[in-house]
Amino acid sequence: MGQSRRQxxxxxxxxxxxxxxxxxxxxxxxxxxxxxxSYSYWHFRGPKFPIExxxxxxxxLGFEGVEILHRQMRDESASYVNGLKRRAAERGLSxxxxxxxxxxxxxxxxxxxxxxxxxIRCLELxxxxxxxxxxxxxxxxxxxxxxxxLMKVKGDEPPVAGYREEDAIRWCVESIEACLPVCERLxxxxxxxxxxxxxxxxxxxxxxxxxxxSPWLGINLDTGNYPGDPYAGIExxxxxxxxxxxxxxxxxxxxxxxxxxxKRIAQILKRSGYRxxxxxxxxxxxxxxxxxxxxxxxxxxAFG
Numbered sequence: 001m002g003q004s005r006r007q008x009x010x011x012x013x014x015x016x017x018x019x020x021x022x023x024x025x026x027x028x029x030x031x032x033x034x035x036x037x038s039y040s041y042w043h044f045r046g047p048k049f050p051i052e053x054x055x056x057x058x059x060x061l062g063f064e065g066v067e068i069l070h071r072q073m074r075d076e077s078a079s080y081v082n083g084l085k086r087r088a089a090e091r092g093l094s095x096x097x098x099x100x101x102x103x104x105x106x107x108x109x110x111x112x113x114x115x116x117x118x119x120i121r122c123l124e125l126x127x128x129x130x131x132x133x134x135x136x137x138x139x140x141x142x143x144x145x146x147x148x149x150l151m152k153v154k155g156d157e158p159p160v161a162g163y164r165e166e167d168a169i170r171w172c173v174e175s176i177e178a179c180l181p182v183c184e185r186l187x188x189x190x191x192x193x194x195x196x197x198x199x200x201x202x203x204x205x206x207x208x209x210x211x212x213x214s215p216w217l218g219i220n221l222d223t224g225n226y227p228g229d230p231y232a233g234i235e236x237x238x239x240x241x242x243x244x245x246x247x248x249x250x251x252x253x254x255x256x257x258x259x260x261x262x263k264r265i266a267q268i269l270k271r272s273g274y275r276x277x278x279x280x281x282x283x284x285x286x287x288x289x290x291x292x293x294x295x296x297x298x299x300x301x302a303f304g
Contacts, residue, residue, distance in 0.1 A: 031275055033276075034065075035063055035064060035066060035277050035279040036061075036065075036279065037099065038054040038068050039281055040054075040281055040283075040291075041057075042069070042072055048074070050074070051072055051084055052084065052087055055084070055088050055093060059091035059093055062296070063093070063280075063296065065279070067096060067245075068097075069099050070125070071101060081125070082128075085130055095129055096243065096279065097131060097132075097135055097191070097220075097279065098122060098133075100118075100122045100134060102115040102118050102136065103139030103140065104138060104172045105138065105139035116178050116179060119175075120182050123179065123186055127186040127187070133190075133242065133243060134188060135190075136176070137192075137195045137199070138168075138172045138198035138205070139168075139198060140198060141157050141158065141159050143158050144157050147196075154200070154227035155196040157197070165204070168198050169198070169208060173211045173212055176192070176208070176212050180214050180216050180217070183216035184216055189215075189217070190216060192209060192217060193222055194226070194237065195225055196225060202233050202236045220241075220245060222281070223265055224249075224281075230258060230260065231264065234265060238269050238272035239272040239273070241269070241276065243279065244269065244274070246260075246262065246265075246279065246281065246299060247260065247282075247283050248260075248280065248281075248282045248294075249284040250286040250290075250291035251287075251291060253283055254283055257284075262298055278299060280292065280295050282295050
């Protein structure tokens, strides 16, 4: 008989240092833990903010973990990877998730294979870092070339000519399924995010998650990625969330700005039984030296 997602998470929590707060539905500690994503310090513009400095700042401010953005890493060498792992351990921080970028919405099978291979390599990187969870995107049609332009239409992107959303859902399901044996071998889960693209629609995300139907695929609930009412979307995902990314927008958002009520969000998550990680993604234009601390205060007041 196969293991349930909760059984796998519990086993990972016991086996991996710092993973005890991962479980979405009632952690062993019974409380939400706060992490900060390295993305909060670097929004894909200008020189990369060193992850070593993110770890140091997270420890200084009192976060319990750091979520690492893969594109922000300097490289994947053993010396660099082991250095990050050691630095976090020395500062008493967990590394709950690696956030990667891949795209399974490609009509060409060889392109999908390239992204599957990238995903597998990143799962192996998670294992090297001792990270129990990896964020996935579904991908998008790319008929709107610019992400800035995609944001202007709230992710409503037309399919490639000759194809339908059904095709993209199938590609996404099959690509995720190709990675599952590696997840099981390494003990690393994937978490599909409600990100701009195919999973802009919560219903589509839930459909993909149900079709894969594996304890090795969870859901990454992002509080800011909704074309409509964010609280309705959060309500839909809260009961199945494996991890939560919490957006803030100090100084105005890079693409849009939301005034999210985190006390309300905390109550939604509490009613669903969620007690996993909440990872800050500060997506505002204000200097992270001030905006991350402000964001942590908001999250502490909401989640206790």
